[in-house]
Amino acid sequence: MAKSDPEFLARLDRESREAEKRFIGNIANRLGRPAAGPAPVHPYRGAPDFWASYELGTEEKIGRFMDNWRAAGGYPERIASMSGVPEVIARIAKERQARSTIRQNLPELANLQLESVLPELSHHAWNGRDPEGSLNICEQADVGIVLADHAAAYTGTIVVASSADKGRSVSLLPNVLIAVIPAERMYTRLGEAMSRVASIPAERFPAGVHFISGPSRSSDIENDLTIGVHGPGAAYALIVG
Amino acid sequence: MSKPQGSNVKERARTALQDEFLIDAVKFTTERLKNGKKAATAEHGNWEEWRERGRQIRAHTVAHLDYYLSRFIENARAQGVHVHFAPEGKDAARIAMDIAKHRGAKSVVKSKSMVSEEVHINEAFEQIGIESIESDLGEYIIQLANEPPSHIIIPAIHKNRRQIAELLSKEAGETLPPETQVLAGFARRKLRDKFLEADIGLTGCNFGIAETGTVVIFENEGNARMVSTVPKIQITLMGMERLIPTWDDLEVMATLLPRSATGQKMTMYMSGITGPKRTEDGDGPEEMHVIIVDNGRSLQLGDPDFQELLNCIRCGACLNACPVYRHIGGHSYPGTYSGPIGAVLTPALNKNAEEWHDIANASSLCGACYEACPVKIPLHDMLVYLRNRKVERGVTAPGEKMAMRGFKMLMGSHAWFERAVKAGQLGQKLLVRGGVIKSRIGPLGGWTAYRHIPALPKKSFREQWTKVTAEAETSFKPMTDEMKSRMEKIVQSRAKGGH
């Protein structure tokens, strides 16, 4: 494929701004306004009022998350502290006959020192400065390891945002996904996690924010459920703390 | 992509009704999804409040679409998105082709997008020699079969395991057994290569969040994540009305959509994509385009009868609730969308009433769609309004117009009504056998093909009124004071503006 052409894109953007005037103008006109007006009063924002008071206690949250993750076909586990995580990962890797892992490039995950507990495997960390290399490694890796940014118990969902150290592919390409979830990052409601995301200032807003609620699945063939279609087929959620 | 014969629902439905596998598959699927929704919404609780909130958010957004779309565009551009505008479907295809040609793209891999079907994007790519592969398992299957989707959420329900195995075996170059896991496994491997090779990833958009310029995609397979992560260029097609103001509002949509579509608490993946990759990111598209599509949507704005149509979040719950859809399946509906939403959307997006054919007639107006809709679109009312618009524009079957003139005369005054009933009582003597009419001739043939019509009694009710009222008098008992006071209270509260 040819390289990106800034002139072409600039032309498209110019045409776009022209077209925008007509496009938005048409909408405003049909809605009985001369042009796009000021911010309307936004009275119905978010969930119904009673929802904000729905809160679960810590143990309940974790229990609920694990029930949901399991019901979706994932494997939830509870681990007392980060020091117990390496051996669980080692067990999973052996069960899945993994030969290589890739993790987000985060200190918490580096500290797991998987090289010591699983010396027979090759271990990699996502490198934002080597896109092609990282992608290839992800494609070959059997296990992808992420640290969840947030989690929501009510739906059994983890939130994983992208960054230079947190490639999206880590939680997507390998067939086994291991998500390490510090218990203090567990919310009750999905909206709480969304609020955290929304509060990130625009200049630091992640390009990809992924809400993951279990392994990849499809029922497209005669309504018969199959797990692991494009995304990871084995999804482990390790709740720590 | 080949389309079923005939543009009339009636003709297409005739074919569908005879296809036993199709009908069984549609019934099984819609029942499964309907039951899933019922269970999920009951478990969640307070569904009517959530529905109302969903309606409020969507209706508010649509009523201020100029504002929210402007915010979305501004915020998306600030994050590096190239935004484009497609007043008509063909504009969307033209812009996508422009981008693809300029980069010398050879292949496109796409995730599920109803808008992409609406604008016939695959055909456009094919015409200029660019391969465009569907990656959603169901869409991939029907692409291989060269057929349109038969359901918004589960596009290939009309295909059985053997048919799917045949299609995939041809692709594989070897015989695959009709086993789900094996077939899905093949699709995974085959499409994995396509994800890695493709120059362009094409996605749809479930919701655009105005406050951050984010494109939100719901899915279960992971293919939309692939399509928006691996290829260097991403093109997203977005219906112009698919916006919500804030991430707070996304919680409501995330509560309504999965439960309404499949009965899930959440789809396995929900991705918020805000611009192309950042400079320091190692993956994600280098270039991201969002094409905002009108294609008849703006026709609904400012029209009090149809503006709410734009509330739709494309969950498919109306399909699963509709008894007509359940009997005839998605292929009976001409156009991209099927079921109740399709029956309204296809005509509504097209300002030429002559091209609507009979699609708005494919409904008994039972209202199940409205009851099922998580954002409370009165589709059952809209179908009547469409029928009225057709009549007002003079697009009517001549026989029907005459029959309605007859109705107007006969029902316009009680004298004529009584004459008509009398005429029926006398005239039916030729047709009545054993108290019923079975004759299949004439306009009522459609009725008598399935039912016997009872003969009109010798005297209508009103002809017997004097006798009836006299006989009722013999059973008369005076009204109790309690009842009298109940009735009086009701009448009084009306005068006050209550009740």
Place this chain on the structure above:
Amino acid sequence: MKVSLFITCISDALFPPIGEAMSQLLARYGVRLDFPKVQTCCGQPAFNSGYWDEAKASAKTILEAFDDSDFVIAPSGSCTGMIHHYYPKLFEHDAALLEKSRRLQEKTYEFTQFLVQVLGVTDVGAYFPHKVTYHPSCHGTRLLGIKDEPMELMSHVEGMEYVPLPYAEDCCGFGGTFAVKMSEISGAMVEEKSQHVLETEAEVLVGLDMGCLLNIGGNLKFQGKPVRVMHLAELLYEGVRNREQTAGV
């Protein structure tokens, strides 16, 4: 207090016993029904097909007939629903008629609604020793919210064995002109509904709307099945007569 009967065109021409049953039942509670013969049809067949001028011609007879009534009772959820839900649309552009239709809306009740909500009657004292299943018509249920009233009335009928109808909330396929215009689809729907009725092994199919019952009953007869099809007013009246006869009244 003027309580008027809106008999509906179908029951007027085809099912006189329903009007008779209503008269008789209500007389026992001190209600003398008034029948303004100006009425013809609510206009729904034309309205639903999109012919609103034609529908208005018919609907105007209804507005006129009940102009000075205090209560209007109709043995049909769909005709009552037409008044409540669609007359505001039909008369949208005519202020005087719109006001008339608003007042009509306030005072028009489907039959079971009138018995239960206005009179406060849930037990008419009926004895009806048969196996009965009930089809809840779409418009009555979805447009008017009629769910509890018929159930309450039926629950007090002595000797009756009530069997719930499977997939009761599914449309029977009548839809007025839909049954003729989309006859094959409608045929498939009514066949399915009949099948469910037959599964209950009920002797009697009861309902609140003669359009639906004409449809389902017509198909059952077509299939040669001996299920008796009745409007709830008829069933209750017959039940009351049964009781009165055994009591020697």
